Amino acid sequence: MSDISTTETVGWRAWLMTDAPGSRTQARLASLYNGWLSFRSNPMAMAGLVILLGLLFTAAFAPLLAPHDPFYQTLANRLQPPLSDGHLLGTDSLGRDILSRIIYGSRITLQIVFLVAVIAPVAGLLVGTIAGYTGGWLDVILMRITDIFLAFPRLVLALAFVAALGAGIGNAILAISLTAWPPYARIARAETLTIRNSDYISAIRLQGAGPLRIITKHIWPLCISSLIVRVTLDMAGVILAAAGLGFLGLGAQPPSPEWGAMISEGRKFILDHWWVATMPGLAIFTVSLAFNLLGDGLRDVLDPKSGEGS
Amino acid sequence: MSRLEFEGLNVWFGDGPDRVDAVKGATFEVPSGASFGLVGESGSGKSTILRALVGLARHWSGRMAVAEAPVTGFKRSKAFYKDVQMVFQDPYASLHPRQTVDAVLAETLKLHGIGDVENRIEQLLLDVGLGPKFRFRYPHQLSGGQRQRVAIARALAPEPSVILLDEPTSALDVSVQAEVLNLLVDLRKAHQLTYLMVxxxxxxxxxxxxxxxxxxxGEIVEIMSVEDMREMKAAHPYTRQLLQASLGYVGEEMHGGA
Structure with missing residues (x-):
């Protein structure tokens, strides 16, 4: 029995590892599989991936995993220390279970991360590749706008946006995205400048391809890998910025279990009841670290310059 | 009938004090079905003439014509690109690193509005001496010679009548050079192509x-037939110098031929 399964696995692997794929799908899968192999050989990146999969799992099954209702207040039970009866991580100033709040808070964190990761790099990619490919006055205008955004400290600019738009998690996400896109635009433009004069872009131009096709089909695929890496490395900063806005009372509003807002609530008791602020802080730390580790691993896999030389 | 005409072609880069004149007053023509070579040392403007013709070098003056139809500016029509194709010098730089051979050829065919993509791709790969097993490979899974064959297949895809060859073998191993050159000779016969080769x-x-x-x-100092070149009948001192310098090669070629 075991013999059959081994040969099947070998056949399957050989099919993926072949240097003469027989179809489009096989070629694509094979290149994905090679990426996965090189990613898997990096234990730190795998650790990051496992933590993030855990975060996804937690967010998806929060109602099943949380031992208590995150909004249920019992003032009699307030500020219980960790490992106390029925509250693994203790309770906060209103007697709410901190573990349950962190578990539910993972949903908000994922929402922030997902939306910022969708908005900012896409905006940056658009601005950067258009500026880089077309050049001339359009490049100057787009890049000076980018410079203006870059000149502001990120949190201060986000603060200004939230103050103008009104407090709330949705506006906080928007504000963070608005402050996060300029570095992506710079990266995308720099990549585009090195790509645009290469022979393979000239070659496709000689087939009569227009700028739209060249940018979307030929330049984007080469920019995206470095942007993905940058996104994962930035995610830690995004979570912290969201937490910072929450901490300042401009992000998620009480009683929302957003991690930054939880720290903000806990700061009043930080000397006597350290766990109220520490536990969500540890959650932020863990997820930020996981994103950083994942980003490092992805850089090794996706960076076209590291892979193409050989 | 002349397929390509160049008359008083000037090409320059930059403006004002930074201006570099890469080509100065080049005049020559390539008859239909002929193979014309541009030789000279690095930086003498050979490749720039090709790049000006296809619109990659933007600043030029003079007259260029393809099949009696003059070209203007740096924008070229689809019909132009269907008729005139180019093979680049470095096959390691001329193929998109994230596209399979199949994707490269399929996109080229699609851009020229050629149907029956599946069969055409297989035929193109056979034409350039690559089997169907190379179809779904990425450039990094190919050797230099195989990559250049793919680049040649891409140039052949729109069924052009003129192919511009920009040092198509200089980036290749000596043993592979001969294979690719013979392939180009065979393709020219089979498809009645006109070559302008640098x-x-x-x-x-x-x-x-x-x-x-x-x-x-940047200047054309002499136009001569290959027979004259072999017999070292050069009028211009620079040509003589060039022939002397490459005597090792040419001498061998002559002995081989005789």
Whole structure:
């Protein structure tokens, strides 16, 4: 029995590892599989991936995993220390279970991360590749706008946006995205400048391809890998910025279990009841670290310059 | 009938004090079905003439015509690109690193509005001596010679009548060079192509072309037939110098031929 399964696995692997794929799908899968192999050989990146999969799992099954209702207040039970009866991580100033709040808070964190990761790099990619490919006055205008955004400290600019738009998690996400896109635009433009004069872009131009096709089909695929890496490395900063806005009372509003807002609530008791602020802080730390580790691993896999030389 | 005409072609880069004149007053023509070589040392403006014709070098003056139809500016029509194709010098740089051979050829065919993509791709790969097993490979899974064959297949895809060859073998191993050059000779016969070829290697040009133009510092100093070149009948001192310098190669070629 075991013999059959081994040969099947070998056949399957050989099919993926072949240097003469027989179809489009096989070629694509094979290149994905090679990426996965090189990613898997990096234990730190795998650790990051496992933590993030855990975060996804937690967010998806929060109602099943949380031992208590995150909004249920019992003032009699307030500020219980960790490992106390029925509250693994203790309770906060209103007697709410901190573990349950962190578990539910993972949903908000994922929402922030997902939306910022969708908005900012896409905006940056658009601005950067258009500026880089077309050049001339359009490049100057787009890049000076980018410079203006870059000149502001990120949190201060986000603060200004939230103050103008009104407090709330949705506006906080928007504000963070608005402050996060300029570095992506710079990266995308720099990549585009090195790509645009290469022979393979000239070659496709000689087939009569227009700028739209060249940018979307030929330049984007080469920019995206470095942007993905940058996104994962930035995610830690995004979570912290969201937490910072929450901490300042401009992000998620009480009683929302957003991690930054939880720290903000806990700061009043930080000397006597350290766990109220520490536990969500540890959650932020863990997820930020996981994103950083994942980003490092992805850089090794996706960076076209590291892979193409050989 | 002349397929390509160049008359008083000037090409320059930059403006004002930074202006560099890459080509100065180049005049020559390539008859239909001929193979014409441009030789000269690096930086003499050979490749720039090709790049000006296809619109990659934007600043030029003079007259260029393809099949009697003059080209203007740096924008070229689809019909132009269907008729005139180019093979680049470095096959490691001329293929998109994230596209399979199949994707490259399929997109080229699609851009030229050619149907029956599946069969056409297989036929193109056979034409350039690559089997169907190379179809779904990425460039990094190919050797230099195989990559250049893919680049040649891409140039052949729209069924052009003129192919511009920008030192197509200089980035390749000596043993592979001969294979690719023979392939180009065979393709020219099979598809009645007109070649305009740039090379610094007189042996390559002697093998491929009927007439050559010798360039020095952006100017064409002499246009001669390959027979004259083999017999060292050069009028211009620079051509003589160039022939002397490559005597090792040309001498061998002559002995081989005799």
């Amino acid at each position: 090379s610094h290697d007189l042996a390559v040009v002697g093998h491929m072309c009927e007439r050559i133009a010798v360039m020095q510092a």
